[in-house]
Amino acid sequence: MALEESYSTREISTLLGVAVKNLLRRAQKEGWQSRKRIGRGGGKEWLVSSMPTSTVTAIKLAEAKAQQELAEFAAPAPAPVPTLPAVPVPDWSLIVAKARYRLVVEWRVYTARAKAGGETTKAASQAFVEAYNAGLLLEQLKEVVEELTVKTLYRWSQTLAEANEDLMALADRRGKWTDPSVKRGLGQIAEIAQDLFLQAYLQDRRPSMRTAFFSMEAALTQKGLPVPSYASVRRFFLRYDSDHHDIVVLRREGEKALSDKVGPYLNRDDSILQVGDILVSDGHKMNFLMVNPETGKPARFTLIGWQDWASRVFVSFEIMLTENTQAISASLHRAIVALGKKPKAVLIDNGKAFKNKFFEGKADLEEMDGLYLRLGIVPIHSKPYVGRTKVIERWWGDFDRQCAVWMESYTGPNIDKKPAHLMRNEKWQQAQQSGHVPTIEEVKEVIIKYARWKAMQPHPKRPGKTPWQVFEAGRGPGLSEDEKADLARQFMMRREITPKRCRFTFCGIDFESDELYGINKKLLAYYSLADMSEIYVYDAERFVTVARPVASVHPMAKLFGTGEDARLVAEANKRQARLKAQTRRLAEKIGGAGAEVLTRLPYMQRSQDRKETIPAALDNGQETKALAEGGQCSDEQARKIKRALEEARAKMAAAPTYSTPGFFESELDKYTFFFDLAERQGIELKPEDAEFMRRYEASEEYQVTGLRFEKLRQLYHNHNQAQQETA
Template identity: 35%
Template sequence: MLKEAYTTKELMVALTIKAESSITRRAKRESWQARPRVGRGGGSEWLVASMPDVTRTALVSAEARLAEQRTVKPTVPTLATAGVSDVKRKKALARADMVALYTDWLAKAGHGTKATARDSFIQAYKGGAWPQLLEALGSKVSWKSIERWKVGLRKNKTVVALVDRRGAGNEQRAKMTEAHAKLLLNAVLQPNHPTVSSAIRMATSAMNAQQLEIPAERTMRRFIAMWKETNFGTWVYTREGKKAWNDKAAFYIERDYSLIEVGDIVVADGHVLNFETLNPWTGKAQRMELIMWYDMKSNCPLGWEIMPTENTQSIAAAFRRAVMTLGKYPLIAYLDNGKAFRSKYFNGVDFRQTGIAGLFQDLGIHTIFAWPYHGQSKTVERFFGTLHELEQWVPSYVGNSIDAKPARLNRGEPLHRKAYEAAGGRPLTLEETHYIVAKWIDDYISRPQRGHLNGKTPAEVFMQGKGAGVDETKLRHLMMAKAVRQVRREGIRFLNERYYDGMLHGRTHPVQIKYDLQDPSYILVYSEDGGEFLCKAQRQNALHPAASLLGTDQHREELKQAIDLKKQQEKDASSIARQVLADSLADQRNRMIVAQNEKIEPKAQEAAPLSQAKVLSIESAKKKAQAKREQAPSYVPPAEKPEIVTELDKYDYLFMLSVKEGIVLREADREWMEYYESTEEYKQVAAPRYERLRKLYEKNRPCVAQAN
């Protein structure tokens, strides 16, 4: 604190001036006023009020430094008695020195140039004119801050006014100790992952119970944040578990895809589709399971199956299509760790009990099972994330999380439900689901990708390594789903459909069927043990109740074919019966003639085996029936269908017969299709659509060996 007046000697000490003459000259130059000194020795002393600001500021700074050296407690607060830290004390002294330099700088500037002097002082300070002050106060000091410090010094006349008071309220609070840290970490590192606020409240209660001083909440929050930065792995593992730790904190292993080729490794996994599809077995809507086989080198989807649940049957069907698309057998099958993929049906363990020698083992394919809860090890997981863009556009989308489900599924949203129904929203059929997935995949494999594809599309990389083809007959026997059904007079009932072939006539025993859900137009029929191939049964459509009067030409043709088939079966059955009866009557007449000639009673005899003539007659009737069935036309010619008006209608009809149904067309129809495909109408209007359909049907249509 400044006194009212100082003697010359006191000013020499305070201002660090060695000669009295220097004080006298400065007093004269700055017009100091003096008064008689009271006390022994007399003399005079200089009044502080008459001194300019620069001198008074220098005296305040000098008094603060002298107070640090005094042993007698002053009557006013000083830096030594204000209870501040060393850091803040040094900073306050640096501020006082800065005010003194600033005031002296402005005093030398002269009248009318203070604004320029202020800016030049700050530039000199930031340029390093006083490096010790720059290090202590930093580069963010402005002349406005210095003016504020100068006013504080003038009002309080002590450097204590320059002490930084930020955080002063917490200086007397308890500090974090090891006991505090232990309680706080015990509260926050819980598997239920409580919030930081909740953990601090729990830790505070524990501290009170142990009679510990409570640190500030900001102190505890800062401690948790700093501990988390250096112990993130422990934080995630303790609060969220092993899978989260693996996904967020564990070391990342990167693969070098340049070391493998297309088809070396195919990856399989399941994904629950985020939209509803009608279950063909129950007729109810549900989220179906997509089983996907994916080439690791090209990022290209190879084959898939859509089923109500993930099972070995769906995995096998998807793998069959993947191999057919790939054109060769893969070297390694990289499988999920799920229950269905761990089945004995695949890994070959204890195959004597399952009846098959392990699917992949039999095909010479090695298997690798992914680590549990390591989704990043299966590259197909990334594909399923991209597939979500398709799922969002399906009307029956249900969301991939609770927060993302559509408004129509929430309570109190009748308007959205009505809008959904008015727009025709409904679950898709299984066939529609296959179609939209196939169409989206065609678009996906045509997109350039970054990463190891380096801007190429999956289709480009895949085609460079595609194989020449595989034995699809072997795949058919190993991969197609199987079921046992009873043959009845109407054929075989399966998935609410009826399948029939002429070879089933007269059979009433169980058979084994093999089917492909992506092509439900037919089933393959075997003996019950699967050893003998019987026929390929086609799906039968119900007929028009009054086709001859109310139906179209197609309805009448379907009815005619059904009646012809029934009449042929009746003819075959009756011809055999007539031949048997004729042979029986001939035998009876012969026995009666013999009995009359011999005049003896005929002996009871066992039923004689069929004669050679009878056997030949039966075989002849069968061959005639078979030949007639083979000569019957397999489809209605386009000219006999009244609904075909344009050439595009005719092409669509023949395309569906030949490509989708696999029916061999007549030579004239094949030539007409080749002609139409060369026209401008086809190239501009229809070519893109039919090329996509051709890829879809050729990719998914199984190659079924025809029974001879």
């Protein structure tokens, strides 16, 4: 065996079997040369080339002897590595193993550094243990390993070394989890107990765990089987729920909860939407009282809102005082005007759900779909009971939390969350309240201000921008006056009014217009409760005027009023004089004609003018006059007159009793016109008009709009039948 170039003092001392002190004295005597030792610990190495021959020979013999001893005696077998049984390690045992492993590693590092600094391992270990027990070191592990000793650290370190540093060797082996003979499962209860408990607990009536346990206990007792403890059953269910949460949710809460709480979902990238692509609408019951402008009584009303999906701006709203489907369309009208263009699609609640939420009586909601289609807007109905399909739901929630809760008439969304002053015997709380109930004007102002503030907050999906900035960048060029008038006529809410003296009263507000002067019949007022600055007045389908609120002036404007009051009074006097002069001129024209008519009465005529005129008769297309002196005529003339009257009556009977407009904006409008004539008025249609109705009913568009007409046809039929039975 070849010698090494150099040996350390400890290596030579071991080979030759001499003490280190004696070895150093011999090296000095024989003049051994050394060099600095490279590696941990430092020191020096003795060069073999500088040693005398006797020393080199002694080292060779010592190494040969050591090699021979190793060959004669086999190395002892390594200690068996402790292994864990092939069962899942409980979480609590795994936590203990990790804590112990961390302590051993930190202890090894600490003692190695202390030894390098000249401190003994024993002292360093004792200091480490005292610091840990005092809570000065690794405080987060105290909950798992409360007390520590030096012997424990040495034992754990040896266990790790024997297990090839596998931390699982330090797992807590207490309990029966390491016993392979013990039956494994979700809990320490029998299978029949598991089945009975799950059958009782997994019900859509959602019984409590204690109630399900009592049911299982009764069933097991009846069968004469042992009953596990409530704690064991509870532990069993918690582990069952951790692995089969989907089954628990489906059985107890239903498919909607399974989809909302357990099922996977998609991430919608609505950043690709443009402003005006989709408007989202929904109704929300306001959680505060407001004064009904028609009755003066406080009540909770429904707020119909429209939100632009891309920008998240709350574009328009309408307060629905009564069950009126026009409130939805009226709100959309204002949204289109604010948007400056027609949206490509509207996302609204499904008709049945919306009707059940906000309408108690009959509501023809299908009519709106036909109206949207006629305007080129695609109506999209959300899936029933899926709130995440409508982004406006988040706006409602923010409105309730940030705005409605501060209203003085706040009532809360339900009984559990109503304010304390609304509960019984809360006299002190009631005394702190003002009792003020806001009017519709005050509520509108609050909603508008909140919507503006909300639009200035950061956009949730477009960093660095606000909803209003996104909305402004994508607004349309605006609508023409004709388009605005058409939208107002079709979308706004309507009510019959009877003007008097150029005015009419609506919701406690007086409106006036000069065009109403002299009109004494019922007209249609198109309005929006969210914007009462203008009301459009129509006479059937003919536009009459735009009425605006009446401005009041000082009762003594000339003496105490301002210059503005005096100007308003002067303008009112001029307007009244102008209208009076207009009426006088028209009356004078009628007056002259009236005097001439009065002279036609027999007792008002002059004697020479008293002649009776016989109605004109048609003879072969030629007009002739048949005058009879003294009120008499010949038999031939009488026969001609009778024949002419009969022919005229026949022509009138054969002629159609209705006139068809020369232009319809769409086939839906044309079909609606003829449907009203045939079904509601009972008028027989011309053959070509009846043929048109048959063609339209076979078209694809009728598949969308037909449900509404079928309901109306049945309604008219029942109404006519009831009238006939009454007669």
